[in-house]
Amino acid sequence: MPKTLFDKIWDFHRVGERADGRELLYIDRHVLHELHAHHGFAHLQKHQRPVHRPDLTFAVQDHTVATKPGRNDDTNPSGTAFLQAMREGTRRNGIKLFDLGDPEQGISHVVAPELGIVLPGATHAVPDSHASTVGGLGALAFGCGTSEMTHILATQVIALKRPKRLRARLDGRLGEHVSAKDVALRLIAELGVAGARGYAVEYAGSAIAAMPIEQRMTLCNLNIEMGGRSGFVAPDDQTFAWLAGRPYAPKGALWDQALGYWRTLKSDDDAEFDRDVSLDCSTLEPQITWGTDPSQVVGILGRVPDPAQFDASRRGAAESAFAYMGLTPGTPLAGLPIARVFIGSCTNSRLPDLEVAAAIVRGRRVAPGVTAMVVPGSSSVKRDAEAAGLDRVFRDAGFFWGESGCSMCAGGNGDRGAPGERCVSTTNRNFENRQGPKVRTHLASPATAAACAITGRIADVRQVLAGAI
Amino acid sequence: MQPFTRHTAIAAPLIQDDINTDQIAPVLHGRGLKEDYRVTLFHRARRRDDGSENPDFVLNKPQFRNAGILVTGNNFGAGSSRESAVWSMLANDIRVIVARSFADIYRENCLQNGLLPIVLAPDAADAFAARVIAADGAAPFTVDLESQRISGPGGGDIAFEIASADRMRLLEGLDDIGLTLKHMAEIVNWEQRAAAAQPWLQTTRDGR
Ligand code: SF4
Numbered sequence: 001m002p003k004t005l006f007d008k009i010w011d012f013h014r015v016g017e018r019a020d021g022r023e024l025l026y027i028d029r030h031v032l033h034e035l036h037a038h039h040g041f042a043h044l045q046k047h048q049r050p051v052h053r054p055d056l057t058f059a060v061q062d063h064t065v066a067t068k069p070g071r072n073d074d075t076n077p078s079g080t081a082f083l084q085a086m087r088e089g090t091r092r093n094g095i096k097l098f099d100l101g102d103p104e105q106g107i108s109h110v111v112a113p114e115l116g117i118v119l120p121g122a123t124h125a126v127p128d129s130h131a132s133t134v135g136g137l138g139a140l141a142f143g144c145g146t147s148e149m150t151h152i153l154a155t156q157v158i159a160l161k162r163p164k165r166l167r168a169r170l171d172g173r174l175g176e177h178v179s180a181k182d183v184a185l186r187l188i189a190e191l192g193v194a195g196a197r198g199y200a201v202e203y204a205g206s207a208i209a210a211m212p213i214e215q216r217m218t219l220c221n222l223n224i225e226m227g228g229r230s231g232f233v234a235p236d237d238q239t240f241a242w243l244a245g246r247p248y249a250p251k252g253a254l255w256d257q258a259l260g261y262w263r264t265l266k267s268d269d270d271a272e273f274d275r276d277v278s279l280d281c282s283t284l285e286p287q288i289t290w291g292t293d294p295s296q297v298v299g300i301l302g303r304v305p306d307p308a309q310f311d312a313s314r315r316g317a318a319e320s321a322f323a324y325m326g327l328t329p330g331t332p333l334a335g336l337p338i339a340r341v342f343i344g345s346c347t348n349s350r351l352p353d354l355e356v357a358a359a360i361v362r363g364r365r366v367a368p369g370v371t372a373m374v375v376p377g378s379s380s381v382k383r384d385a386e387a388a389g390l391d392r393v394f395r396d397a398g399f400f401w402g403e404s405g406c407s408m409c410a411g412g413n414g415d416r417g418a419p420g421e422r423c424v425s426t427t428n429r430n431f432e433n434r435q436g437p438k439v440r441t442h443l444a445s446p447a448t449a450a451a452c453a454i455t456g457r458i459a460d461v462r463q464v465l466a467g468a469i
Numbered sequence: 470m471q472p473f474t475r476h477t478a479i480a481a482p483l484i485q486d487d488i489n490t491d492q493i494a495p496v497l498h499g500r501g502l503k504e505d506y507r508v509t510l511f512h513r514a515r516r517r518d519d520g521s522e523n524p525d526f527v528l529n530k531p532q533f534r535n536a537g538i539l540v541t542g543n544n545f546g547a548g549s550s551r552e553s554a555v556w557s558m559l560a561n562d563i564r565v566i567v568a569r570s571f572a573d574i575y576r577e578n579c580l581q582n583g584l585l586p587i588v589l590a591p592d593a594a595d596a597f598a599a600r601v602i603a604a605d606g607a608a609p610f611t612v613d614l615e616s617q618r619i620s621g622p623g624g625g626d627i628a629f630e631i632a633s634a635d636r637m638r639l640l641e642g643l644d645d646i647g648l649t650l651k652h653m654a655e656i657v658n659w660e661q662r663a664a665a666a667q668p669w670l671q672t673t674r675d676g677r
Contacts, residue, residue: 012667016655018648020634026659028670036552038502049646052656055673081502115675122670129550129574145574146552147581147645155649157656193487194544197573227547229573250669251676258669293487293547313543317486410549412496419518429548431491433513 002268005234006165006200009140009265013123015157022159028122029056029139030152031108032095034079034086035063035412036127040150041089052156054094058117061086061100062107063412067375067402073100076413093153106378106404109133109221109346114380116246120235120262125152129224130346130428135232136217137239138265140200142229163229164274166199167267170207172282177461179356180215181348181426181445183207184222185287187279189297196228199275202267203233207281213242214350221347222428225294234266286461288333289430289443291321296430300448300460304331324432325440326420333442333458340423341372341453342435343446344402345409348426349377353446354385358393360450360461366398367456373415375402397454408435424452470583472642476564477611478537480601480621481527488541489548490575494557506560509553528561532606538565540601546575555582565612567619569594580635581645585614587629597627614640 003011015024030053032040037059044051051057064079065071073080083100090097098105104115108126112118113134120138125131129143142158152158170183188195201223208216216233223231233239240259243249250258286300296318298305306329310318322328327336343349343357354376366372374394376382382404385391391401408415409427416436417423423441426449430441442458451461455469463469494509510528517523527533539558545568546554555578558566566579567587579586589597600623601610610621614636618626637643664671 012663015659016652018652020638020643020648021632022634024649024652024656026656026663029673039552047646056671058673078500085502117673119669121667127550129548143550143574145550145555145578145581148577151646151649154646155653155656156660157649157652159645159649193547194570194572197544197570224548227544227572247675247677248673249676254669258667261667293489313486410491410496429489429491431489431548433495434491437513438518 002271004165004267004271004273005202005232005265006140007271009121009123010162018159023162024157024159025123026157027125027152029058029112029118029124031112031117031124031126032057032059032149033063033108033126033128034061034082036146036149037089038082038085039146040153041085041093043150044093044153049154051093051095051153056156057095057153058112059086059090059095059097060108060111061098061105063406063410065100065403065405066413067405067407067415069403071100071403079413103379103383106380107346107349107406110350110377110381113137113217114246114378116243116249119243119249119258120239121265125149125158130221132223132229132231133217133221133346135220135223135230136213137243138232138235138262140230140232143224163200164198166196166201166228166275166277167273168201168203169205169276169278170203170281171205171278172207172280173210174207174281175284177447177465178284178286179445179447180211180218182284182287183279183281184219185289185294185297185443186284188222188226188295190279191226191277193225193293193295194227196223196226199228201228201231203231205278208233209236212352213238214352217350218347222294225428235262286445286448288448288458290325290327290333291318292324292430292432293317294428294430294443296321298333301334304329304333306330334460336422336458338424338452338457339370339421340417341370341449342408342423342425342427343373343449344375344377344407345427346377347428348446349375349381351381351384353426354381354390357446357450358390360447360465361397361399361454362393364397364454366453370453370456372398372453373400373402373408375407376404378404399453411435424449424458470642470644473564473583473585473614473639475611475613475615476537476585477609478562479533479535479606480538480540480604480610481533481536481606482540482598482601483527484540484542484598486542487544487547490546490551490554491548493546493554494551504553506553506557510557510561530606535562536606537562538567538610538612539563540567540598543569545571547572550574552578552582555579555584558584567597580638583639583642585612585639587612587631589627589629593627596624600624
């Protein structure tokens with residue numbers, strides 16, 4: 001029977017079936033963060049249950065950490081208790097923690113792949129819905145809730161119903177200054193915020209083959225924004241080259257053995273998917289959200305849509321989005337004045353994201369009246385960026401250059417915009433109030449965000465670089 | 470987990486699609502480790518900009534203040550996996566959510582905590598929503614998980630479907646971890662097989 005990649009990984013990791021019909025899937029790598037871990041530690045302590053495999057469990061401090069240089073536990077006072085509970089819980093349970101001040105601290109979805117903790121064909125869970133970021137390496141990941149996290153701590157398995165399989169074929173060459181972020185936003189716009197619900201998504205096609213690993217991670221990161229829990233790309237030579245030599249990646253003979261297996265990790269030619277969708281990426285322009293969910297997307301030269309364009313069930317949502325965003329139908333997005341730019345988050349904070357943004361910012365200045373921030377996804381990314389002089393580029397232009405963490409993505413550390421501010425953000429959710437009460441978030445790529453920062457408006461990066469703006 | 474058999478309560482209509490967990494349980498500052506989940510629920514929607522109560526929000530209306538059933542649209546609980554979006558329902562004694570559909574992780578989180586997620590087909594959902602709106606909090610509805618029926622003012626009983634395994638888990642209030650721990654021998658067996666077949670998966674080592 002021909003199998004999809006999903007089936008291969010699932011079947012290998014299937015431990016058994018529970019009395020209630022759920023399949024138990026072994027989790028090879030479990031990564032915790034401080035916002036939720038303390039609930040799990042408290043539960044285990046109360047019920048005197050040990051962590052089954054502390055050696056396969058890692059922890060980071062990311063959601064609540066301050067980004068100010070010289071930060072400590074108290075820089076964000078509302079995070080102090082979380083940071084300390086994490087420290088205490090991981091120590092008690094023998095779990096490796098990338099703590100504040102650790103050279104490898106950062107956002108879980110950035111840290112786990114860059115250290116080679118997550119591997120092709122491995123299963124992965126994080127109590128955070130963007131866990132599937134690491135699908136960019138060919139891992140099968142599950143964002144989970146707190147109870148599921150505790151369950152994995154105690155048993156190292158997750159109890160699931162087998163999802164269906166969706167293949168998203170992305171073909172065609174991406175245009176200049178068009179990236180995975182734009183592809184993902186367009187796909188979410190086409191499929192809707194629940195379009196992939198119940199499916200594990202395999203991204204395939206020529207656009208994927210040509211896509212660098214970090215962009216594959218951006219794409220897989222946004223999988224949950226169309227409702228899919230798991231999304232991944234079959235690993236290829238690019239993946240293997242990217243992983244080779246990473247600290248936790250296998251070495252020597254073990255690497256050779258792993259590589260032999262990883263090369264089999266692809267869907268068989270005649271394997272069947274429950275659903276196929278496709279997108280031609282060759283004509284795609286940079287994309288940006290206009291509304292308050294990630295499917296409310298237009299091309300950068302597009303206009304706020306007319307409510308009459310929506311079917312009845314979506315019209316109400318569109319109208320409340322217009323009101324929240326302070327927009328009227330028919331308004332062109334390009335040219336709207338902005339107050340804030342955020343470049344960061346597990347979606348777009350890896351080194352190539354910062355390089356792209358820096359190339360646009362270099363020698364230019366942030367427009368007057370705009371607050372612009374860059375927050376690297378991990379302390380390693382920050383170090384590498386500084387070694388390449390990117391921090392200077394951003395600082396000279398007037399950007400804030402922060403310590404790594406989630407920062408303004410969800411504002412869990414107090415970094416947030418002021419009410420009414422229009423913000424162009426490289427993050428993943430434009431939900432109401434997420435980046436601060438009444439903040440109007442427009443999701444876009446790092447290139448677009450950089451172009452907006454220097455023009456002070458929503459702008460087409462291609463026009464900015466051509467000198468037209 | 471508290472078992473669920475039947476629940477009689479006022480049903481509140483919040484008929485919208487795609488209500489996300491940032492809306493249900495916004496991240497609140499200075500809440501510390503012991504968050505008061507009663508306050509978390511729809512924290513922003515319940516308040517106006519000046520911090521005063523928003524009288525237009527359904528759960529603030531006098532007739533729905535003690536609602537114990539929430540009736541909503543498609544894709545309820547989208548977005549962040551935060552379980553506080555379920556705990557905050559329970560803290561307010563809301564033990565049933567009737568929707569046209571749920572986001573995957575949210576539905577899981579409901580089942581983990583004894584909150585009954587009911588999905589009704591579009592026609593039944595429309596009919597039920599109309600009854601809930603017409604009842605306007607004047608009389609309660611009863612949700613019976615054993616018979617899989619909703620009864621209440623404005624018409625006959627409404628049958629609902631739920632996977633028998635999920636139903637059993639809620640009815641018995643089964644401890645999810647306990648259920649899985651029964652399979653510990655299989656888990657350890659799997660680990661031994663994996664250590665032979667893909668040894669790089671069963672160890673982690675910083676090779677520097
Ligand atoms: S960056 Fe945002 S989406 Fe990513 S893990 Fe942090 S809070 Fe969650």
